[in-house]
Amino acid sequence: KRVLPESSGRMVIPTIYGFPMIVDLDSSHTPSMQGSIERNLYFLGTFEAGTLDIIKQSLAAWGNDACFVDIGAHNGLMSIYAARTGSSNVLSFEPNPEMFKLLQENIKLSGCTNITAFALALGHKQQKVSIQTDSQNSGAAHVADSNNASIHDIPMDTLDHLLQSNNISQVNLILMDIEGYEINALIGAEGVIAANKPDLIIEYDPNGPDKHVLAFLAKYNYKLYILENSRHIIGHLVPFKNTANPTQRDNLFCFQPDRAKKLRLDWNCEWNRTMECRAFDDRRQVSFPYCK
Numbered sequence: 001k002r003v004l005p006e007s008s009g010r011m012v013i014p015t016i017y018g019f020p021m022i023v024d025l026d027s028s029h030t031p032s033m034q035g036s037i038e039r040n041l042y043f044l045g046t047f048e049a050g051t052l053d054i055i056k057q058s059l060a061a062w063g064n065d066a067c068f069v070d071i072g073a074h075n076g077l078m079s080i081y082a083a084r085t086g087s088s089n090v091l092s093f094e095p096n097p098e099m100f101k102l103l104q105e106n107i108k109l110s111g112c113t114n115i116t117a118f119a120l121a122l123g124h125k126q127q128k129v130s131i132q133t134d135s136q137n138s139g140a141a142h143v144a145d146s147n148n149a150s151i152h153d154i155p156m157d158t159l160d161h162l163l164q165s166n167n168i169s170q171v172n173l174i175l176m177d178i179e180g181y182e183i184n185a186l187i188g189a190e191g192v193i194a195a196n197k198p199d200l201i202i203e204y205d206p207n208g209p210d211k212h213v214l215a216f217l218a219k220y221n222y223k224l225y226i227l228e229n230s231r232h233i234i235g236h237l238v239p240f241k242n243t244a245n246p247t248q249r250d251n252l253f254c255f256q257p258d259r260a261k262k263l264r265l266d267w268n269c270e271w272n273r274t275m276e277c278r279a280f281d282d283r284r285q286v287s288f289p290y291c292k
Helices: 037-044 049-062 077-084 097-110 157-167 183-187 190-196 211-218 255-263 280-283
Strands: 010-014 020-024 066-069 087-092 115-118 127-132 141-144 153-155 173-176 201-204 224-228 236-241 250-255
Touching: 010 037, 020 037, 020 097, 037 141, 049 066, 049 077, 049 173, 066 077, 066 190, 077 087, 077 115, 097 115, 097 157, 153 157, 153 224, 157 183, 157 190, 173 183, 183 201, 183 211, 201 211, 211 250, 224 255, 250 255
Parallel strands: 066 087, 066 173, 087 115, 173 201
Antiparallel strands: 010 020, 127 141, 127 153, 201 250, 224 236, 224 250
């Protein structure tokens, strides 16, 4: 039974986290909820609730001065949530020009002053790249060969160079959702990863995880976990097993051994949270130091 009617166009909708967002339902031409950030936000008030919950727990464990890097920020949901729930400094990267405009609008609407948005892609070197968009899924835009792309001359930088240019030395949590370009972004962030050992959240394909990504994470001694019921459901983190699984794309949650211990993550220990949907509790927060 539907609570809300089907709709279209741009609108401001409430989220279950206590802040509004602008969504454009026409940017995702599909009747399916799967993969549609806009439809999930419109009907459910959330998207990737499980991932958002882990972001909150990670930032809380780092303390008050945590820096969150959102690579592939889309409309800003993850960035705004992080800015309101524990990160004093949020860096948001979105290369799609139209989506970047929406990101800026949502940051302004949120009233958060601790988010800096960058209209560029992150990869393994400084260059100009092309992007292919997907009419069925606004979140599926990806770096592509110029002959198969719809948007050209997008600037790309490395995270290491950008952090150095902005005199940022500490990063605590990095989220990457860039449609298969993750290994390139990891290589471009190798300096900060080696120095800071931040928590990492990386999208992966369960039917063919990138062996280069897994090798990179092993090189820096990360322990890998996934949410037991997918990134869309709040739940427990369980150890990642490198086996094919006929499901949709999911996220790897990567922690250093000492961080995994601090967060009580191991074979015999739960995430120390219950399965209940705690997202609604965020509504009770009444003031944020960086948000109006």
